[in-house]
Amino acid sequence: MKIEINIDETAADMEIVVTCNKLTPKVERVLAALRMMDCQLTGRKGNEIYLLDIAQIIYIESVERKCFIYTADNVYESDFPLYELERQLAEYGFFRVSKSFLIYLPSIQSLKADMNRRIRITMANGEQIIASRQYADGLKKRLGVK
Amino acid sequence: MDRDKNIFDYLAQVLIVFGFSTLMLNIFCIIFGSAAQEFSSMFALGSRGLTVETAFQFFCVSVLIVGLRFLFFTETLIKKLPFPLRIVGMLGCVLVIMIAFIIRFQWFPADLWIAWALFFICFLFSFVCSYLVMLLKEKTENRKLTEALERLKKKEASNNE
Numbered sequence: 001m002k003i004e005i006n007i008d009e010t011a012a013d014m015e016i017v018v019t020c021n022k023l024t025p026k027v028e029r030v031l032a033a034l035r036m037m038d039c040q041l042t043g044r045k046g047n048e049i050y051l052l053d054i055a056q057i058i059y060i061e062s063v064e065r066k067c068f069i070y071t072a073d074n075v076y077e078s079d080f081p082l083y084e085l086e087r088q089l090a091e092y093g094f095f096r097v098s099k100s101f102l103i104y105l106p107s108i109q110s111l112k113a114d115m116n117r118r119i120r121i122t123m124a125n126g127e128q129i130i131a132s133r134q135y136a137d138g139l140k141k142r143l144g145v146k
Numbered sequence: 147m148d149r150d151k152n153i154f155d156y157l158a159q160v161l162i163v164f165g166f167s168t169l170m171l172n173i174f175c176i177i178f179g180s181a182a183q184e185f186s187s188m189f190a191l192g193s194r195g196l197t198v199e200t201a202f203q204f205f206c207v208s209v210l211i212v213g214l215r216f217l218f219f220t221e222t223l224i225k226k227l228p229f230p231l232r233i234v235g236m237l238g239c240v241l242v243i244m245i246a247f248i249i250r251f252q253w254f255p256a257d258l259w260i261a262w263a264l265f266f267i268c269f270l271f272s273f274v275c276s277y278l279v280m281l282l283k284e285k286t287e288n289r290k291l292t293e294a295l296e297r298l299k300k301k302e303a304s305n306n307e
Binding site: 093105106108110111112113114115116119133140143144145 | 219221229232280284287288290291292294295297298299302
């Protein structure tokens, strides 16, 4: 893969041009990573690829090495593993709450502490997610409780 | 576990349990020591305080209790067990240990039913107190979490404006 960087002081915005002879999965991954920087995530549903605004996402779940992006109305599959999404989306308000779930903090509807030091999270779509003990303290720190 | 605890964390827990139980027992010694001196090895010195033997016995109990907490309230050895069953398991084991120590070290005569009745009342009272403290802690934590969530929502709303 050839990477060319042109520095032009007169350029108003950053422009990335991808030149390829075919839209391969590798190219799609590069595009998806670039879109993530632009607060967008690529999700697959059937044979179609959708561009999702980060603010639309409620949570991301990993099931048997596949990641599913949940919005209010739909579920999309992501090409990225959960740890990669966690790393890329941390600065956009996403937080890992268990081995399988990455949640979008502004999509939390309510939080409830359980006696066994877990946190029960109700998301905007009504789904309940449990923050395991391993991650509950981190979530409290992130929310400024601890 | 919320983080990897080392041996010093457990030692600190042992010393907290031991310190608290020793303090309570010494208070009991001052109040009931003279009256209980004749039939309890715990109060052999009357109102003058605990004997070294009793102190070591309670140290052993503290170590066992912290061991049980490690067993039931971490997922190191028991991976999947519902929380209510963990509480039941912990309480059952603590009760068995206490009964074994009472009989082995003659903390009070095993054939004195009133002593057993008082022991079970104290045990139940301690459990209810612990449960109430846990409930209070949970309520406080929920309030803090709700406040934190409200702050997050406000921040998000101001960012979107």
